[in-house]
Amino acid sequence: MNFNPFDKLRASPSRNLRASPSRNLRASIPEEILNIAEKLQKAGYEAYLVGGCVRDILLGREPKDWDIATDAKPEEVQKIFPDSIYENKFGTVAVKATRGLAQIDTRISADNNIRENLRGNQRKSALNMVEITTFRREGKYTDKRHPDEIKFAKTIEEDLSRRDFTINAIALALQSAKRKAQSANDSRFALSDSLIIDPFNGQKDLENKIVRAVGNPEERFNEDALRLMRAVRFAVELNFEIEPKTAEAIKKHAGLLEIIAKERIRDELIKIIMTPMAAKGIELLENLNLLKYVIPELREGIGVTQNKHHIYxxxxxxxxxxxxxxxxxxxxxxxxxxxxxxxxxxxxxxxxxxxxxxxxxxxxxxxxxxxxxxxxxxxxxxxxxxxxxxxxxxxxxxxxxxxxxxxxxxxxxxxxxxxxxxxxxxxxxxxxxxxxxxxxxxxxxxxxxxxxxxHDPISPKMLKVNGNDVMKILNISSGPKIGQILNILLNEVIENPERNTKENLESRIKDLGKLSDDELKKLAKQAKERKEEFESGIEEEMKRKYYVK
Incomplete structure (x- = not known):
């Protein structure tokens, strides 16, 4: 998508929110997502795109994941989507992505990480499972990672207030089920009537390239300490800067990483390392006091000078x-x-x-x-x-x-x-x-x-015949004549690899067997010279490839 959303999306107050009609926003939403939203709306519930997919749409990026928030309770979602899966305590229901009558039959594990696609006769969707989460409000986070209990909220505003960063606390409401295909073969649809819900000015932070915690940053990091790593990850993935108050809160609460599962820290570290801005990520981890809880051994090299071979x-x-x-x-x-x-x-x-x-x-x-x-x-x-x-x-x-x-x-x-x-x-x-x-x-x-x-050496071993074949065809015992014939055959195959067939070589052995010893010696000598010349040519080609002498 080639557009600047900030030229077209300007917030205006509504319901005490930062909300703006986005009729001019040209975003493509997969048909599967629109089908799910339409079913929720027809059942009398609200449906919003939330989280990273909205952020990516506003940045003109292709979203990797699509998440929907709704006021429908999990059991109500399951009634609308009978084949859905609800195997967690966080109010998230996994719904099979459908494209019209076509459906992908997908099984999902309890941890929502391992998916097994089952074969079927129906045309598969481009998506697997879509997560639908009931509006939630904050509770107590004893383990600094997950809420002790799930408390459902009534509005999207309250749900957005529990999210980590302002750039992820934006919702997109589909106000109309009417949509028009961009082309006959295109499975994606243009957004024609929607509303951007932005109570924390996330669009402004996107425009200014800022990672800012929602509300009180200390509260956000106390709720979920993995957000300390996520702040760095978003900064390097998007090439954003971390807002000063958010950065200070990270420094203050860096020690909370000690109670986070190592696997979760590892996953965030990998995401940081796999960005083009990985070096900035390591520097941020150090500047924000996080590195000593992730890879303290690296810090031992700070200020350690090296020898004459290094300037750093x-x-x-x-x-x-x-x-x-x-x-x-x-x-x-x-x-x-x-x-x-x-x-x-x-x-x-x-x-x-x-x-x-x-x-x-x-x-x-x-x-x-x-x-x-x-x-x-x-x-x-x-x-x-x-x-x-x-x-x-x-x-x-x-x-x-x-x-x-x-x-x-x-x-x-x-x-x-x-x-x-x-x-x-x-x-x-x-x-x-x-x-x-x-x-x-x-x-x-x-x-x-x-x-x-x-490089495999050029030798008679490349031929489809060997010395035993020569002795058998010519009815002779071992001797220099066998090597001479094989070298002559090798030269012929070098000149024309298509000649390297058992049938052709056996025929040539019979022909060469009729020659005198002197004629064979002469041909074998010429063959050896051509082989050496050929090998020299290969070596020269390799040298040119690597620009060496």
Missing amino acids: TVFEHSVLSLDYAAKNNFSLEIRLAALFHDIAKPRTKRGEGPDSTFYGHEVLSAKMTARILDRLHFPKNLIEKIVHLVRYHLFYYNVGEVTEAGVRRFLRRIGPENVDDFIKLREADRIGSGVPKARPYKIRHLLFMIEKVK
Whole structure:
């Protein structure tokens, strides 16, 4: 969507709300969502889009999730949608997404995370399940994460007042069930008559790129301490700034993270790390006193100077390495390896100044990385991959010093499948050190050498026949003639790979068997020269690929 919602959406007071008619708002709502809203309205209930989907619509983004709030109680929602699932205590009913008569049959687990799509004859919806939540009002949060009991509210205003940030406390009411398809084959519909409900000026904060808590920020973070991490996540996902009072409240209540499940912290951390602004996220975690409750080991590198090969402190280098990995859209494994690869340097540092050393830091960094990721309950296979990258990130290669045998040993150590990840990690490490080139000559030369040793050698083993076939067809015993014939056949196959069939090669063996020994020797010598020339051409092509000599 190419529009600036802030030119068209201007709030006007109504029912003590910030509300504005949005007839000019060109937003696309999936047909499945409109069907659900229409059924709720026909049953006499209100239906609003709420949360992140409204925020994304106003930002001109494609929403990832669609959530509906209603004044209908869960049991009333279930009457309207008999196949819905209500397996929680938070007033949220999961409804199957339907598109006209077509329906997707989807089963959802109790934790709303694992979904199993069942095959059916009907055309599937683009969505799986849609969550419908009854208006709620705030209660007591003993565990700093979930309300002790669910208290239903009567109005959307009260429901919005319990939400975390103003940019997420905006509702969109569909006032009319009339809608018009944008095209005959389009499953999405243009919003023609709606109302933006914005009691906390969330649209203004969207316009000004601000993350601000709803109402009293200290109360919001006391209710749900995971909001401390979510504030940082939204700031980096949207490239927004955190409003000063909200930031101060985060600093004051940072310690509440200690009572939050590690899995929840991990999930928010991953979302932060996987944004292009991941480095800003780590800096925010530190500036807001959160880092010491998430990855305290990283803080050990703050102010720790390095040797003559670095211009940044250990902490700065780690964050800058992550920054390069994030901005180049590297995988989660590489990003975390970039962040943790030098995490043990403060503990292994010996001496001060340009000649200080960090011997063995890669080994200890790998052990520390394993402990950190295990503490945050990362999956075992992910931990193993990241630890492997950290452990061997300090590989040595210098042009002219490392032989092909050495390159083969290197490949066995790191695993051929991990070469690309190790090179990307080395790039992040280099740029994070302040050097101008991510891939200098010796890295390109290493890639050339790796491809060279991985390249299958050109040999008679590539043929569809072997020495036994030659002896059997010509009724001869082993001897130099067999090798000569195979080399001649190999040369012919190099020239034309389509000749590499058992039928053709057996026919050629019979023809070559009729030649004299001198004729065979001459042809075999020519074949060997052409093979060497061909292999040299392949090597030159590899060199050109990596810009090496």
